Amino acid sequence: MNDSVYMAELTWPEYQRRVAAGATIFLPLGATEQHGPHMAMNVDVVLPTGVCERVARNVGGLVAPTVPYGYKSQPRSGGGEAFPGTTSLDANTFSLVVRDIIRGLGHDGVRRIVLVIGHFENAWPAVEGLDLGLRELRRDGIADMQAMRLEYWDFVRRETLDRLFPGGFPGTELEHASLLETSLMLLLRPDLVDMEKIPDDGPATFPTYDRFPVPADFGLPPSGVLARADGSSAEKGALLMQDHVELITAAVRKEFSL
Amino acid sequence: MNDSVYMAELTWPEYQRRVAAGATIFLPLGATEQHGPHMAMNVDVVLPTGVCERVARNVGGLVAPTVPYGYKSQPRSGGGEAFPGTTSLDANTFSLVVRDIIRGLGHDGVRRIVLVIGHFENAWPAVEGLDLGLRELRRDGIADMQAMRLEYWDFVRRETLDRLFPGGFPGTELEHASLLETSLMLLLRPDLVDMEKIPDDGPATFPTYDRFPVPADFGLPPSGVLARADGSSAEKGALLMQDHVELITAAVRKEFSL
Amino acid sequence: MNDSVYMAELTWPEYQRRVAAGATIFLPLGATEQHGPHMAMNVDVVLPTGVCERVARNVGGLVAPTVPYGYKSQPRSGGGEAFPGTTSLDANTFSLVVRDIIRGLGHDGVRRIVLVIGHFENAWPAVEGLDLGLRELRRDGIADMQAMRLEYWDFVRRETLDRLFPGGFPGTELEHASLLETSLMLLLRPDLVDMEKIPDDGPATFPTYDRFPVPADFGLPPSGVLARADGSSAEKGALLMQDHVELITAAVRKEFSL
Amino acid sequence: MNDSVYMAELTWPEYQRRVAAGATIFLPLGATEQHGPHMAMNVDVVLPTGVCERVARNVGGLVAPTVPYGYKSQPRSGGGEAFPGTTSLDANTFSLVVRDIIRGLGHDGVRRIVLVIGHFENAWPAVEGLDLGLRELRRDGIADMQAMRLEYWDFVRRETLDRLFPGGFPGTELEHASLLETSLMLLLRPDLVDMEKIPDDGPATFPTYDRFPVPADFGLPPSGVLARADGSSAEKGALLMQDHVELITAAVRKEFSL
Amino acid sequence: MNDSVYMAELTWPEYQRRVAAGATIFLPLGATEQHGPHMAMNVDVVLPTGVCERVARNVGGLVAPTVPYGYKSQPRSGGGEAFPGTTSLDANTFSLVVRDIIRGLGHDGVRRIVLVIGHFENAWPAVEGLDLGLRELRRDGIADMQAMRLEYWDFVRRETLDRLFPGGFPGTELEHASLLETSLMLLLRPDLVDMEKIPDDGPATFPTYDRFPVPADFGLPPSGVLARADGSSAEKGALLMQDHVELITAAVRKEFSL
């Protein structure tokens, strides 16, 4: 019928064939979260899904449906839960979702899974969900499941960052709704970016600790954009995407001997 | 930026404006589940999302991201978990997801929510998730949230069914991957339907009880298609969609005085 | 000592003997729920227990203690939680109860279980509890447990319904505290029915969706009786009981080769 | 209709009237557990229910449906889970059941509850369930619920024990399936006691600690009867019941100013 | 490096060696709880840890880190949660902590564990945690873990109690912050006892039931000391400690054939 890399776009017999042939499954873990006044709230869904699609194509894998609700946004990495629209799950809920999906895939015969984090705060509950899923699979007699877990933004060449940030890369944590994400969105969904609305209230100046509740003077830009987004472009997005896809493809091939 | 009815395609300030203006939020509850050898496994995501999009447009509402993993498929209504690709959540996991989303929306100021079931088995864990979410909101001081919960396929005119099923409508439970769903998919995503692959092994002939594990002679067609799918067409899908959208729109307007 | 079919009325050595001999265990899943101004609140305990007792006798099985608290009553099928006396469990609680009982029975050596739903809303959390229980048993090395799950009211002959409802059967969902349940109670516990108190405010006229909270004009009769109960009689109850017992006995014999 | 003290034997309007009049609710917490080769496994259901019925009648209260599955039997107090037929819940499950019932009763307007333990091992998970239930009620704005929690066997006069145990009372922990419980069963359900089957392998000689798994030489009588049951009689049961009912009645009246 | 009996004071290779050599692990289960105006709130941590240290030395075992937060204090055994500083866990939380520790130790190769209760209320959630931990280990293929569970205060000779309580021993439940605990603290941490502050408001005069919330006239001494503490001395503590250590050592040796 079709040769989609999206698992859910296949019929079950076609999926069964691909799994029997050893397909690696990519599971993008996204979020519905504010990304500034200039971008839609689905950035953490669009970007990891887009990365997974390309890597899956490279390695003959499949992309499972992206989990669209993530773990709670934190002020220092995503602005926090107080922004309207940021709609998040408790950590236990998120981990159980990941656990159940891993378990279900394992029972289908999948033996290679890559969790791709598209939302910083998902990293740890994803680790837990994966651990719980693998534990359950072992108890179900499936001990040979192999998994990787990664943040796509860690797969970028030094020279690319140098080129994008001539003044020095401020680091991934502050890159919420900033140049990297905005450029990638301009590449993938330019209709969901409004360059006119890029704010000017950053970068964030956070202390080295969390505060609950967040005080007014905590250093959080009111826009929710933690670093600078101006200068974003689809071209920069393409450079980043090239790195993400090439480097993740290489890592997956190495780890899974594909 | 855009006038999308998809919540996650808005910026947070635009979402905030819409919520402040009283927007009703539609939450489609889908699944990743076998739908026969002739359709993709995302039917229960595509269809309720499509219905919600149209109704939301009618009433000035918004569609929250569709939950793409549902409660466990049952043999008598969806073929069951044994089909490869059917990837489901435990009931508690699913209910917690719904609870957390409801709670998050409530804290944003949303006061009108419509849960739209796109997968038969989601109905009850959705009820529980909604009940838990409303309970938590009341404990958080938000007592005026209003909600509806519905299966979109219940909103169809008698005459439409009579027209689609001249020989008599076999009932919704057996309509898994059958004429109704196939016709709606032909309307919304014809690229994900292969009419050549429509099977001929139905309809299912189930007893009036469940069996665990499912015995070989339980009456389940090997294809996973519970009733007949031949005769499906985009035109029939359009008739159905018109009913779903008009009748749900009317119900939402009535209940929420829109 | 005695030849009771009630498991809890046996000594443990006698129970051990019966299980070793292959006894099927029937687990009635009841509720404490309003059943109108004319009946006690234990209808959903009395009726499935009575059915199980008779079927167990037929097949040499045993009846485990009836779970007397069920899942939350819904307005469209039981009037809802707002009625005083309706005392229900969260879905997760109910499913864990079923899971634990299944696991315990399995560790005793039981290999055939029939869950008998006596309260509409129990159906889905019972499915989940059964699934969790069987999963745990498999992890404990017990992979050959067989189970059935059924609503007793689905086991009725067309001609019986025609005889009881000359004007046409309104369907099981509305049969809460109505003719079927009232007649069966008149058969089993006439002391708990007061025919003088049968209300006249039905039948319910529900829309095709749920509403939370339930609005005043939702179509729910104030009495909590969803259809009509007048005309109920012990004779009608006897006809129904005969169908329930004969048909469930046949189904259990067929499935478990008894 | 009837003047039952059993809540579930009332109609909802009658229950509503009694609650409005301030009725105290008694909740017996039982178990399905081996009670030796001479008694049925429902001892921990029959006895606390019988006690509650009598006390409720004295104080104008109501008896909620007895929870028939208890927390796991322990070797030193009930013989342990290894006995066939002993069918128990995890502690969390049991506590959630109690929590949900308390919450449901509180929302009905009940303000006085007495948890009556009929199974030694239920004591602590009942404490937790009660604590969780009261916590939830406070969060729901109901802060004036009052509760008692008691083991019925603690309500006995010194002179009664002296009369029943001329050689000295061995203590309640070993009284599993022994003289006290057997005598009370002879009073309430003599059809479920077979005096011929009273074993001769006790009393138990346990060390001052638990062992998992239980070793062969742990001191547990193979019959499951921890102390002596010979000499049991309905007369002795009547003496005990009189104490239980009088003393619990007095305590409830004192605490709840009835 | 060192020959500590405290597991956490070893390097991992040294711990590995000891476990490979068959070391028994002692897990003290403590609490942070009021112990009168004359003692610190860590009594239930100091005492079981001190006992475990000595017994572990006797049998070549190791002491795992003491769990410093216990299950909720009850009025009749510890004064209750209303005392400032008493900081407790829900039962489920406490049981999960024990479960996780047991599971972790089992996966390290530990096959003999002794849970030592230092806080009365921990007993039952510890039983549950142990049961859950052993169940998980069995599902992980580890079926030969052996465990004991004990309250250290049960290991005392009759003659010691007679010597310490010439007027008769009031029983362990009331011994909260009283002569036994105070004497043992004077032995182990005299800096944390202030004999001048020993109160005079006891002993408690509790009824044979619990009350929630605790009424003013419940018999609870305002100091939180349930029996008498005057007359406590390090010498008495030494006598008790000698009994505890000798008798627990003997029991562990017997059960684990050390």
Added chain:
Amino acid sequence: MNDSVYMAELTWPEYQRRVAAGATIFLPLGATEQHGPHMAMNVDVVLPTGVCERVARNVGGLVAPTVPYGYKSQPRSGGGEAFPGTTSLDANTFSLVVRDIIRGLGHDGVRRIVLVIGHFENAWPAVEGLDLGLRELRRDGIADMQAMRLEYWDFVRRETLDRLFPGGFPGTELEHASLLETSLMLLLRPDLVDMEKIPDDGPATFPTYDRFPVPADFGLPPSGVLARADGSSAEKGALLMQDHVELITAAVRKEFSL
């Protein structure tokens, strides 16, 4: 009695006085985890406790009992769970422990809490536990609790790192059991460090992703020491401690206006 900064070393009346006076509570969140062949496994307990003790003294605060079991060690930050002795909690368990402690302290009247992470992997489940605890407190009517959450190692001056790492600081993640932790242990518990056993197999050379299960060639030094530990000294530990204490003290004073 004493002027300890350790909450559990106070009597409850003294604790009550300090809380009434506005004492800030510091909660160290530790772990029992391998720290190489040259250090004990309690490093993540000793260090944050030592830091908290000094800061609490500075600001008139109190140190709650250190949680001695942490979230699961990860290969890239702590070597992982496969090392013997690393004994960890599931994320949900850990978060519930933190939640319960926060709730308990809040009900005592505490209004300022500082969670001090002593184990990298605790960071996220601590965030969740804190969020759940504050949520419960709000539902209990306590809305003015203020909290900080921090990793103590983030509080170090650039010049100190430059002095300690003339060749450049390798970053905190690899600092497991390495120079920083070893120096601090040499300061606080030199008896638990054996400089002779410092390994030579590091530093770790991890890829930018996780792998489950960890392959043999993942870059993990067999010793469990991720970076270099040679050159550690108590003097360096004193420099670090001075920074940690001064900078955390300043931050707490600023945030809580002390």
